[in-house]
Amino acid sequence: MHQMKAEGRRTRALLSILCLGLAACSAPGDRAGDGAATRDSSRTGGSFRVALLTPGPISDRSWNGGAYEGLMEIRDSLGAQVSHVQTKTPAEFEENFRQYGAQGYDLVIGHGFEFQDAAVRVAPDYPRTIYVTTSGNTVRANVAGIQFAFEEASYLAGVLAAGMTKTSTVGAIGGTELPPVKRSFAAYAAGARSAVPGIDVRVSYIGNWDDVSAGKEQALAQIGRGTDVIFQNADAAGLGVFQAARQSGSAYVIGANADQNNVAPDVTLGSVVIDLPHALLLVAREVKAGRFTPRVVSLGVHENVVRLVLNPTLASRIPDKTRAAIDSIQRRLLDGSLRLVDSTGAFAAP
Numbered sequence: 001m002h003q004m005k006a007e008g009r010r011t012r013a014l015l016s017i018l019c020l021g022l023a024a025c026s027a028p029g030d031r032a033g034d035g036a037a038t039r040d041s042s043r044t045g046g047s048f049r050v051a052l053l054t055p056g057p058i059s060d061r062s063w064n065g066g067a068y069e070g071l072m073e074i075r076d077s078l079g080a081q082v083s084h085v086q087t088k089t090p091a092e093f094e095e096n097f098r099q100y101g102a103q104g105y106d107l108v109i110g111h112g113f114e115f116q117d118a119a120v121r122v123a124p125d126y127p128r129t130i131y132v133t134t135s136g137n138t139v140r141a142n143v144a145g146i147q148f149a150f151e152e153a154s155y156l157a158g159v160l161a162a163g164m165t166k167t168s169t170v171g172a173i174g175g176t177e178l179p180p181v182k183r184s185f186a187a188y189a190a191g192a193r194s195a196v197p198g199i200d201v202r203v204s205y206i207g208n209w210d211d212v213s214a215g216k217e218q219a220l221a222q223i224g225r226g227t228d229v230i231f232q233n234a235d236a237a238g239l240g241v242f243q244a245a246r247q248s249g250s251a252y253v254i255g256a257n258a259d260q261n262n263v264a265p266d267v268t269l270g271s272v273v274i275d276l277p278h279a280l281l282l283v284a285r286e287v288k289a290g291r292f293t294p295r296v297v298s299l300g301v302h303e304n305v306v307r308l309v310l311n312p313t314l315a316s317r318i319p320d321k322t323r324a325a326i327d328s329i330q331r332r333l334l335d336g337s338l339r340l341v342d343s344t345g346a347f348a349a350p
Contacts, residue, residue, distance in 0.1 A: 048080045048288045050107045051100040053087050055114065056209050060236035063257040067111045067134070070280030077281060078288055093118035101126030107287045109134065109280065113178050119143050130287050130294070134276075135180045137296050144292075146279060149300025150180060151187035151347040152333055152340050153272040154231070156308040156326050157254045158191025160269055161229040162199055163322025164252055169200040171227035173218050173241055175209035175234040183347045184256075184272075187340060188231050190349045195325060202227055206237050215240030216247075223248045229269070232256060242267065252314075261311035269318070270310040279305050300341065301333045 050071065058068040068084060075082045083105075085096050093115050100108045101122060106129065110119055113135040123131045123143045136145030161170040172188055174181045189201040202222055206214045215237035219230055223244060232241040233256040242264040245251040255263065255271035279299050286292035299305035308326065310318065332338035342348045 048078060049103075049105040050074050050080045050082050050109070050284055051096075051105045052082070052084045052109045052111060053093065053096055053115065054084065054111045055087060056235050057086060058084070060209075060239070061258055061260060061263060062238060062255070063235045064111065066258040066274060066276035067109070067280065070277040071109075073277040073281050074284045078284060080284065080288070090114070090118055094122055097122040097131065098125070101129045105129055107132065107284055110136075113180055116145070130292060132283055134279075135178075139294050139296060142294060144283075144294040144297065146283065146297045146299065148180075148274050148279070149298065149306050149341045150184045150272065150274065152301045153306045153308045154184040154187040155191035155194075155340055156329060157231050157270070157272050158188040158193075158201075159195045159325050159329065160308070160310075160318070160322060161188070161231060161252075161254060162192040162195035163319050163325070164269060164317070165196075165199070165229050167226045167228050168196065168198075169202065169226045170229040170231075171202040171204070171219075171222040172231045173215065173222065173234055173238070174203070174205045174232075175237055176207060177205050181233050184233060185231070187347050187349075190347075194350070195322070206234055209235040209237050211237050212240040212243070216244045219244030219251075220248070223251045228252065229254065231272070233272075239263065259309050261309065261313070265311060265313040268311045269314055270308055273307055273309050275305045275307075298341075301330065302336070 052067060052071045054064040054067055056064045058064045071082050071084055074080050087093050087096055093110060097108060097118055108129055108131050110133045115133045116136045116138045119131040119133055120138060120140060120143060123140055127142055129142060131143045132146060134146045137147060138145055170192055172185045185203050192199050192201055204218055206218050215234050219241040222230060228250055229252045230241055231254040232238040242253050245253045245267040246264055252269045253267055254269050257274050259273050260271045261268050283297060301307060338350060340348060
């Protein structure tokens with residue numbers, strides 16, 4: 001009888017393990033918030049496996065969409081088996097980190113500053129998986145971060161905004177007050193004030209990254225108070241800022257993260273671009289080759305990963321003086337004579 005009970009317990013345990021394994025294999029792709037576009041895009045037979053967690057939809061044409069393009073670049077360039085899932089809460093961050101670790105993924109990317117705590121909790125249980133967080137600065141035995149010197153191009157965006165304003169009032173609108181966003185807005189304000197001392201820089205936050213209507217309302221409120229150039233960094237919610245600028249007929253927008261110049265080319269001065277495909281591919285290539293050392297990977301203007309891309313449609317409206325100032329600052333950033341980010345990754349005003 002005892003032997004029969006023991007056999008029964010072993011059978012039930014085996015079934016439980018099999019069920020958990022099936023759930024782990026299917027859950028990430030099946031729960032992805034963007035539907036078919038985010039399901040497993042793997043190549044059959046690939047031994048190198050890479051997963052991406054994004055905090056928002058890849059249809060945002062910005063932060064999340066750029067990361068997904070990076071995942072596709074990893075698939076196509078390295079022959080990797082890849083998977084993506086959209087996550088919303090810290091509990092989902094950790095759950096999906098664990099599932100990908102249990103499935104033996106080589107590299108798991110949490111796309112955003114907010115993924116760091118979950119990576120630290122999960123990583124020790126899956127020492128063969130490298131966990132990387134973008135905009136992160138946490139390093140452990142198998143945890144690394146990628147820091148983008150977004151402040152460098154944001155400073156240039158401030159110079160651009162100051163050169164285009166007619167009201168001496170420019171603005172910035174973010175999703176939530178994450179540290180990287182706050183640093184980029186501080187750089188933007190510093191750049192604007194370097195060009196026009198005393199310029200009014202208004203900063204506000206929507207409170208989320210997904211509500212397009214809220215983004216539009218926030219932008220219309222700023223425009224109603226005289227703001228005529230807005231730097232937006234709000235992912236999908238930021239699309240509402242472009243709508244507001246078009247509706248007003250009196251304001252310009254500067255995009256963020258991806259090249260958003262074609263979102264609303266009639267009102268977009270330029271975009272502060274992070275070449276996420278290039279950045280993620282650099283890291284993935286090291287991991288696949290077995291030579292990746294967990295660290296903070298710093299990428300900026302000098303590495304051609306972060307840059308200000310002017311919109312050619314409106315380029316003729318930008319004063320020559322402003323273009324010359326932007327070109328001069330870019331040259332100094334490239335040759336190292338100007339540094340806007342210190343060794344800790346913090347913005348350092350010149």
